[in-house]
Amino acid sequence: MRSFCERCGSPMAPRHLEGKHRLVCAACKSVRYPDLVAAVSAIVYDAGGRLLLVKRAIQPGYGRWVIPGGYAEGGEALDRAVVREVEEEAHLQVGEAVLSGVYSTPDTRVATIVYAMLAEPDDNIQAGNESLRARWFPFHEIPWEAVYFESTRHAIRDWLKRGSLTRTDRSTNRVPE
């Protein structure tokens, strides 16, 4: 498939540049860099120390557990998009989305932006179209071996670690009675 320069409309030609194969415009020399795709994911927890996981109804990872999320589109703020994903995948209303971390790997073009948000304890959660089930897991009962995506496991672990640090800090700094 022929590719044309977005700047001047001339044909793009493959070149070896900066140690990588790139398309470079024959006329104005502008370089095309691969687009990065953004995804948003939600760490949804309740005051009882439970994390929301959804069981995937689609490939890849059919039947495995993930946190709710999806690709981000232009035209919507990311912290709104992530709340919408939770509503779609678990029919659950959540509070404000707080940035938890950003995850990427060199072998994909996806950057996942992970937000954490508190939900009211709700035991009637229902899975949306892309999930087989939606379920709360106490933090110490997360089925790690069944959690899909390495980045998902990282994101949950990082968030849990930070949470326990905060709790430690709080108890250390407690004002003596």
Ligand SMILES: [Zn+2]
């Ligand atoms: Zn050009």
